[in-house]
Amino acid sequence: MNNKKSIIIRSALCALMAIVLVALIVGNVYANKYFDTITEFFHGADLVYDSEELEKALANSSALCREIEEEGIVLFKNEDMNRNSAATDVSPALPMSEEELTKVNVFGWSATEKGWVAGSDGSCNANNGANKNKIAGILKAFDQAEIGEDKKPVEYNKELIAMYEDFRIGRAERRGLNGHDQFFMLIEPERSAYDKTGANGKTILENAKEFSDVAIVVISRLGGENNDLPYFQLKNTTGKYSDSDTLPRDDMRTYLDVSTEEEDLLKMCRENFRKVIVVYNGCNNMNLEFLDRFDVDACISVNGTGQTGAFAIPDVLSGKVNPSGKSTQIQPYDLSTDPTFKNQGKYSRTTGAMSYLEDIYVGYKWYETADEEGYWKDKTLEVGNKKLSGYEAVVQYPFGFGLSYTSFEWTVLERSPAAGEEITENTEFSVTVAVTNVGKVAGMDVVELYYRPPYYEGGIEKSSVNLAAFAKTGMIEPGQTAKVTLKFNAYDMASYDCYDRNHNRNYGYELDGGDYEVVLMNDSHTQDDCEGASVTYRLTKNLKFRQDPVTGNEVRNRFTKYDVIRKNEAGEFVKETVNAYANCATDGSDSTQGKIDLLSRSDFAGTFPTETAKARTGSAVNDAKGYVPEVEEVTEKITTSVESNLRLVTKEDGSYFSLSELNGGLKNAKVNDELVQKLGDPETGYDAPEWETLLNQMSYDEIFKLVQDGNYYNVAVESIGKPKLLDSDGPSGLNRHVAGVGGSDKQNWTMYCMPVVIAQSWNTNLSYSFGLSVAAESLSSGNNGWYAPGANIQRSPFCGRNSEYYSEDSLLSGKMAAESCRGAIANGMNVYLKHYALNETESGRIGLFTWASEQAIRENYLRSFEIAVKEGGANGIMTALNRVGAVWAGGNRALTTEILRDEWGFKGSVVTDSYCGASYNPIKQSLYGGVTLMLGVGTGDTIDKSDLTLVAAARKAAKDIIYAWCNSYTISKNHDHSQDIIKTNVGTFVQGEKQTPYWCIGLIALDVVVVGGVGVATFFLFRKKKVKEETVSEK
Structure with missing residues (x-):
């Protein structure tokens, strides 16, 4: 036993x-297998943070961040301080006098160092590295301000700040990126905190009143990746909190509304201080109705200020900087009047699905069109001392609104075509405006140009007002004049008729016959009073754009079924139905429940979304979920592993680098300039004959690894001398935090202002400089690619990632994204324009069914990408994690090949947004769809060498990845840098010493x-x- x-x-x-x-x-x-990835996780990438070139780039970027903030701050309110007195002279609250500003009270917990919002959570989170001590909030900006001739700092009430810091030292540890609502905790002491005894036996409030009669109130709101803003408030009024605590919850207010504690604070300040100024510092636009309710004297919106942007605040308050920013979202008094309110974020949508019921009517396009149709005529509102009606009772500040310390007058100098002329498909509209500063201080102005198309009831849906072009002046001295010219073309006014609503047998872009008004406006609601501000043009008959005007390629429905008339073999004309991609239309019409209920101008009252849309189900939806695109079958094997002498990079003596050298530690590297420029030429490079030879040198394993292994890099390829190239997030400047890699604490890249601040400047030159500067930091530290800019639009104020995007308007977003792309590529960096497409919901975004009409998709959600590709030369795209309709965006060939490449002419690399496993991101669907690079460490499924069609797709993907790098190199080499604020040494490789892999020794x-x-x-x-x-x- x-x-x-x-x-x-x-x-x-x-x-x-x-x-x-x-x-x-x-x-x-x-x-x-994953040696490099594991090494990077523990030790960081081979990046250099202490080179002389990087130091120069950082100094430039720091100054640029401040300049962007100076132009991007929006002055929303600036009341006459004599408005409630018998005095007749006008005395605006801002700018403040030197005497006022050198001694102020700063109220609000968000004013503290830990409370200030410099950036958002997720891929915009650049504030954790070695640069975290460089980040300035309002207090540091006041400490280092130079006010008046004596260059005095702004002295603020230290007792108040000490009280806030004693109350609570920081925000919640839990991140919004991980889906925690505690991230949105509102931290503000109760009103009684100011009645506590302070110095000299007096209350904190009494001491504050003696210190200064000016109250600057800071209010902030957070936002970020993977978590939309809540429709409730979690509050911390005690200062005590741990992540296991349950917070008091207010279900009567959204996160973007003012809290009861903030109301009490504003009321207290209004009752006890002569001048009350609000500084809004947040990621998403907040409901600002409280400005009127509490009769606030002035308000500036600074949004996320980045590393040095806060230094602009005292300069704006003092008048040293004249604010010239304009809003990029409309500001309603009540956020529930937005048609997205019942279908946005995780608190107002069906589980696993999101429906864009508002159709094309997003932001100002809804509010202005509703006003045109008389939808607001019976609205009234009493707020503060105001009694409002109609549009004014609904909209507090229009899109494109922003005040200045001076005044401007516009004069139309030239216009073409002349008023009343007939519009043709080739018409280019141009207007030259003289902008004269008629005020007393220097300032900059923004000229906005809109068009008003004809609308026919029951016809193509159209917004009554649409931004067509814009231009910002330089600094204009009092009495001086500057000229700006604004241009757009007929195609820019075209509507996309996916349902043939005007019954002319056309499914695509077109202009209805009728009158088109082109109007110079101060914002989306206010026409300028200059002579000739409005001109009307005539189109006598419908105008169709069946081909893209830039590429000449066919444009047709991709996401909506449609009918065509064809001649059969018998010579008879018959009607045929062409199904939507994957046999499942994005408007839900192929689902069991049918098409989603879209908002329509023909009946706003009857179609305004009042409840959350139901999920779309059925066999068509289920079949489309895993739909593998149909591609042309390949029957011949690709050629691989051919010995040849083409190399992208060699040693100085012409010898070749080993794989380990290409993976890091390139010393004395020399780019094969002639070859790379042939391959990367934007006009002829993609079809260069050298590609065949180069690709034939690659082995199967090299091709497969290059395509499948793209975790913040693309791998080295020994056979062609391609080095490993590193990529980094994010839209507010480079960072690698989301990558979860080691070495994050060493990062000292610049944290810029949020992209929305760039857009609020309405200055495309600043966006271009932003791209240049990020690229300069990137290449001088050994990074090559940029997961940015973000070209999605701000569909709703509650989208968690609004801080990464520019605007609710697709034109403004596209122009800004295009210039950031152009600047980055001009300095040799690859861009990955993201998130393509319909990624306007963060919570539950992976696999999220997104239902929308093709008209809305093309006019609102793809247009910004289209502009960035065509005008900015974007050579990289990052797809979205959600589904477009029922099909994952990255595996959606209609989106990522047929529109992106076939219609727009895009050439370059397409990377997935993360990698969610073979079940959701299968390699065959990805490559057939148009993806070239998987953002993950390998994939869960492999490429079968016997599948000749899939192997050919992988080879093409490898070509696209390589082309993107060659393209950026070529453009940078041939770009005129004489006017650029900074230039990079493209073609040099900056890499740190190889890290000793201690984990390997441990293994x-x-x-x-x-x-x-x-x-x-x-x-x-x-x-x-x-x-x-x-x-x-x-x-």
């Missing part, structure tokens, strides 16, 4: 040791210990058995 038991024990131990050995072997195999030590342990255990296990057997035989 004992012998049997001994055998069982020995067998179990042997099995255990076998399992340990197998696990060790498998671990070593994977450690070898080797583990191998030795485990193998040795198993050996020793085996020896003693069987030795003991032998001893026992000898003992028995002796007996």
